[in-house]
Amino acid sequence: MDYGSILRIGILLAAGFYGIAALKRILTRALQRLYSDSVRIPILVRVVTYLAAFIIGASILQELGINITALLGAAGILGVAIGFAAQASVSNIISGIFILIEHPFSLDDEIQIDEFTGKVVDINLFSIGLLTPDHRTIRIPHEKLLKNIIINKTNRAKRRYEISVSVAYDEDLERVRTVFVNAMRNESYCLMSPEPLIWVDSINGDMAQLTVAVWVDSSKLMEAKQRLFGALYAACKKENIKLHQPSTLSVNVTQK
Numbered sequence: 643m644d645y646g647s648i649l650r651i652g653i654l655l656a657a658g659f660y661g662i663a664a665l666k667r668i669l670t671r672a673l674q675r676l677y678s679d680s681v682r683i684p685i686l687v688r689v690v691t692y693l694a695a696f697i698i699g700a701s702i703l704q705e706l707g708i709n710i711t712a713l714l715g716a717a718g719i720l721g722v723a724i725g726f727a728a729q730a731s732v733s734n735i736i737s738g739i740f741i742l743i744e745h746p747f748s749l750d751d752e753i754q755i756d757e758f759t760g761k762v763v764d765i766n767l768f769s770i771g772l773l774t775p776d777h778r779t780i781r782i783p784h785e786k787l788l789k790n791i792i793i794n795k796t797n798r799a800k801r802r803y804e805i806s807v808s809v810a811y812d813e814d815l816e817r818v819r820t821v822f823v824n825a826m827r828n829e830s831y832c833l834m835s836p837e838p839l840i841w842v843d844s845i846n847g848d849m850a851q852l853t854v855a856v857w858v859d860s861s862k863l864m865e866a867k868q869r870l871f872g873a874l875y876a877a878c879k880k881e882n883i884k885l886h887q888p889s890t891l892s893v894n895v896t897q898k
Contacts, residue, residue: 651705658698662691685767686742689735734768738784747794752863754793755782796860800833803870805854806843808886809878815842815850818883825877826856831866833857849886 666687673683742765747753751762753772758780764771770787772780795801809818819840826838836857843851854874858866878885 651702654698654702654705658695658702662694662698665694666691685765686739688767689739734784737788738767738769741784741787746792747797751797752795754795755787755790758782759795796863799860800857801860801863802855802857803867805856805870805874807852807854807874808849809852810884810886811845811848811850813850813883815852817881818852821877821881821883822852822854822874825873826854826870829869829873831858831862831869833859 669687669690670683673686747762749762749765752760753762755772758772758774760772760774760778760780762770763773763779769781769783772782774780807822809815822840823838826832827834832838833856838857839853839855841853841855843853845851854870856870858870877883
């Protein structure tokens with residue numbers, strides 16, 4: 643090894659030590675202007691620094707006279723096996739980068755992916771962790787996230803609850819509507835902008851199907867659900883409105 647190679651290796655080592663540290667600082671500051679998420683920034687910085695470290699390491703090996711291509715080729719079957727084993731990990735990392743850049747959710751957001759619904763409690767390089775309402779933790783790989791529809795239930799300030807209520811067919815529907823509107827207006831969890839809406843979906847046989855649509859604060863979803871059902875039930879009892887069958891609940895999301 644000549645002095646030129648030693649000098650180049652020294653420069654590469656210095657670039658690896660000081661250059662990568664500087665790159666991390668510059669990249670962190672740049673990403674902080676784009677994202678406020680304290681989780682995504684370190685992950686993106688880590689990906690870039692790992693890539694830079696790999697390039698510098700490969701360059702040093704070349705200066706030492708080690709042919710990287712031949713080295714990888716000599717690994718033979720082992721290299722193929724490792725390649726297959728690493729394929730899923732690489733796919734998850736690449737998918738994770740796209741997810742991190744797109745930013746469809748943040749920590750503590752409630753999201754739904756296929757049949758899974760829960761709060762995002764962890765975001766790492768390969769997957770996310772969801773905490774379900776019954777306190778199970780589910781790990782979902784980034785590759786699955788990229789291939790499926792993600793429903794974010796808490797990234798808007800308001801959400802709309804639609805409560806389906808079936809009343810007896812002989813009830814005065816205008817009176818029922820007035821009772822329900824007043825019950826919602828007197829409930830603190832129900833927002834007045836937009837106003838609560840009640841409409842008749844259908845009249846079928848011995849029942850009339852109504853929908854009560856109210857807007858609630860996204861940060862108080864569970865409390866609002868219990869209170870709104872309770873308010874409607876109490877109003878029905880007080881005004882002697884006959885319910886045909888138990889109510890069901892569906893949820894829509896609106897922009898702030």
